[in-house]
Amino acid sequence: MTSKLSSLSIVIPALNEGEALPPLLEQLAGARERGAEVIVVDGGSEDDTVALARACGVRVIEAPRGRATQLQAGIDASAGEVLWLLHADSDIDPLSDQHILWGLAESGRPWGWFSLRLSGRHPLLRVVARMINVRSRLSGIATGDQGIFGMRWALERIGGVPQQALMEDVELSVRLRRIGPPLVLLKRITSSSRHWERRGVLRTILLMWRLRLAYAMGASTEVLAERYRAASGR
Secondary structure (H helix, E strand, O other), X not given: OOOOOOOXXXXXXXXXXXXXXXXXXXXOHHHHHOOOXXXXXXXXXXXXXXXXXXXXXXXXXXXXXXXXXXHHHHHHHOOOOEEEEOOOOEEOOOOHHHHHHHHHHHHOOOEEEEEEEEOOOOHHHHHHHHXXXXXXXXXXXXXXXXXXXXXXHHHHHOOOOOOOOOOHHHHHHHHHHHHXXXXXXXXXXXXXXXXXXXXXXXXXXXXXXXXXXXXXXXXXXXXXXXXXXXXXXX
């Protein structure tokens, strides 16, 4: 698989991801051999996240805690023509980098995401993933779990990652959608279902619906972030 786009930077925000991060970095070894830049942006981990990331040979930088802040810090420190914003608890195909570069080059589209699968055995998780995939295709709005990627020029044009306490992925999608339609890759990315299972699948579905509705109605992201943390027991 070849591509006219050759420069990819992968930005991974992390906070206490000592268990999830090493398997992902191992899956990205091939991408690094093909020239991809991998940057782990730590938000103040209290476990061995930073040491493990450095042991894997990737670049580690620090930034204030917060996914939006950490993502933007990684983007600012990166050099790639294409940016892939990847959650630390993702499980990916080792050729995902090539699917991104080839897909963007062939489609001419400025951004996109992967189809989603959720780990875990609860039968509702399959339904949830299917609903997320359908919703994102219909709305043109992705979640961060879907591994949003895009051309650097596109992210620069919208001013980078929206600096807000929650729903930065939703707002990022809304702004990128104004530039051009997304590329939705059929290749799946698996996201950990740990948060869904810890809170309860049905409870999490209701929580996310309430938060999204409140966000659509103009609620403050700081208030929504407090509600999310309270529901998560953090």
